Amino acid sequence: MSKLKTIGLDADDTLWHNEQFFRLTQQRFAELLNDHADQQALIDRLEAAERRNLGHYGFGVKGFVLSMIETAVEVGGDQVPASVINELLESGREMLRHPIELLPGVAETVAELAESHALVLITKGDLLDQERKLAQSGLGEMFRAVEIVSDKTPDIYARAFAGFDGGVEGAMMVGNSLKSDVLPALEAGAWGVHVPHELTWSFEAATPPVDHDRFHVVPGLPDLAPLVQRLS
Amino acid sequence: MSKLKTIGLDADDTLWHNEQFFRLTQQRFAELLNDHADQQALIDRLEAAERRNLGHYGFGVKGFVLSMIETAVEVGGDQVPASVINELLESGREMLRHPIELLPGVAETVAELAESHALVLITKGDLLDQERKLAQSGLGEMFRAVEIVSDKTPDIYARAFAGFDGGVEGAMMVGNSLKSDVLPALEAGAWGVHVPHELTWSFEAATPPVDHDRFHVVPGLPDLAPLVQRLS
Incomplete structure (x- = not known):
């Protein structure tokens, strides 16, 4: 042997720790869009987008943010304000500078x-x-x-x-x-x-x-x- | 020696070839937003965003798409339709599946x-x-x-x-x-x-x-x- x-x-x-930051950001995403769909539906659609995009984006924060934005305009259309897109971009940058623990x-x-x-x-x-x-x-x-x-x-x-x-x-x-x-x-x-x-x-x-x-x-x-x- | x-x-x-695909996409970006600013101003703002984000995103297509979306909402605010965000996302995926030459x-x-x-x-x-x-x-x-x-x-x-x-x-x-x-x-x-x-x-x-x-x-x-x- x-x-x-x-x-x-x-x-x-x-x-x-890592996944907890994705969960927190996902939560923030669902709150930002709760006028357009209920939380679980939003998270399900986000996961579907992540799966669909995996072959293009691979793993990581940047692909996650792109999938959040895609899902936001998918559920909200023209009703999604610029401030929401900005918040999603900012939450990604925040993940990318978060100190590790x-x-x-x-x-x-x-x-x-x-x-x-x-x-x-x-x-x-x-x-x-x-x-x-x-x-x-x-x-x-x-x-x-x-x-x-x-x-x-x-x-x-x-x-x-x-x-x-x-x-x-x-x-x-x-x-x-x-x-x-x-x-x-x-x-x-x-x-x-x-x-x-x-x-x-x-x-x-x-x-x-x-x-x-x-x-x-x-x-x-x-x-x-x-x-x-x-x-x- | x-x-x-x-x-x-x-x-x-x-x-x-690579840069030509970035240039084509940048061109498409400027056309999509030409109601909001002139082409050169749009491209300058996009480059400023890319520079600003380099420390977070590094090099590559995903960071480029995130910077395009950021610049789009920066210049267009709530006037940017969902279809434009979708086109920017799609142009990124297109770059990521484009056959090399x-x-x-x-x-x-x-x-x-x-x-x-x-x-x-x-x-x-x-x-x-x-x-x-x-x-x-x-x-x-x-x-x-x-x-x-x-x-x-x-x-x-x-x-x-x-x-x-x-x-x-x-x-x-x-x-x-x-x-x-x-x-x-x-x-x-x-x-x-x-x-x-x-x-x-x-x-x-x-x-x-x-x-x-x-x-x-x-x-x-x-x-x-x-x-x-x-x-x-």
């Missing part, structure tokens, strides 16, 4: 893991935004490589881990999304570790692969240490 | 250079969009590495070339932007080769470093071969 050499870590909602125990855990293993950050989203958040986190030095990717596929994981001692079979991917962090990493031949976050975007939902012998769940990032020790 | 081992290539307007002689030149040198693609823009264009170009296999970066700085070039035989001193960066492709590459210690394109975004203008002994200009990518041969 191969030993664990490399640990891949997701960023948003694994190292720091590390999840509990993350700084200590990442520093500890970096002493014994090669750490790789693997994240989706807008390039500049993810770089900004990493720089602000103070964790940049802990990672041997940073991969900001347009999607998380088995192939992406195979390539991200290929250059490291032990290759993909000696690697583990850790994150809050079963769909993006765990399932494709398992398919690539790595370990897949789920660290659930109370807020996870509906697009990231998937059935836990409970029978897979390389699948693990830990309640929080600090709980990773014993598992890492056992596999190394 | 170090010998040339690695060639970095810019993508937009070096390998394929290689510049003359690019396919042959890149294939030839790849036989003797390590090629690295180094480009700014939206992650997913740049990946799409590279996949569509059919040139993906020619590159040893692809770096989609949020900005082009001396440090980015130093890191991009560090892993290759000959390091940054044995590397050349080739592109249509003096500001992004040539000057920071020279500062990092590489050769900097300017391949002018008739359309270059105003943000990318800079004074040619005519006295630098590692600076070269070639009229088109196919004219790179003799220079590469001489330096290798």
Whole structure:
């Protein structure tokens, strides 16, 4: 059995809060437009627009704002005042400058893991935004490589881990999304570790692969240490 | 004197047309809003918005569309109909699905250079969009590495070339932007080769470093071969 050499870590909602800012902005969006449709209908239409646009925009704040504006004019037509469009633009810029907040125990855990293993950050989203958040986190030095990717596929994981001692079979991917962090990493031949976050975007939902012998769940990032020790 | 081992290539307007699509969309933007301001004033305000937002949005189509919408509501206020916002959104999606068109002689030149040198693609823009264009170009296999970066700085070039035989001193960066492709590459210690394109975004203008002994200009990518041969 191969030993664990490399640990891949997701960023948003694994190292720091993220989804809560999308939820707050979505809430503000629904309030701004509540003359035109009820809240749930607005949020459903926004999600439909996000899904429809994913192939064009990819993941991240800029695409989210474009989908909010699209939905606003879809439901409100010419009745949507300029001030609402401006508020949606401003809420996006606000997300893009919001200071990050590390999840509990993350700084200590990442520093500890970096002493014994090669750490790789693997994240989706807008390039500049993810770089900004990493720089602000103070964790940049802990990672041997940073991969900001347009999607998380088995192939992406195979390539991200290929250059490291032990290759993909000696690697583990850790994150809050079963769909993006765990399932494709398992398919690539790595370990897949789920660290659930109370807020996870509906697009990231998937059935836990409970029978897979390389699948693990830990309640929080600090709980990773014993598992890492056992596999190394 | 170090010998040339690695060639970095810019993508937009070096390998394929790009700026022309921004200009066409900008034109359409100015026509859509010509009840509210004259064309040049609209384009000036759009450029001011792009500059203002660069630190938030970075480079690429999504940020461009957000700046167009911002400028539209800035000049038109509540008078901007939903149909105009929709057209701006649609023009962005159109740019994001527009088939790429290689510049003359690019396919042959890149294939030839790849036989003797390590090629690295180094480009700014939206992650997913740049990946799409590279996949569509059919040139993906020619590159040893692809770096989609949020900005082009001396440090980015130093890191991009560090892993290759000959390091940054044995590397050349080739592109249509003096500001992004040539000057920071020279500062990092590489050769900097300017391949002018008739359309270059105003943000990318800079004074040619005519006295630098590692600076070269070639009229088109196919004219790179003799220079590469001489330096290798």
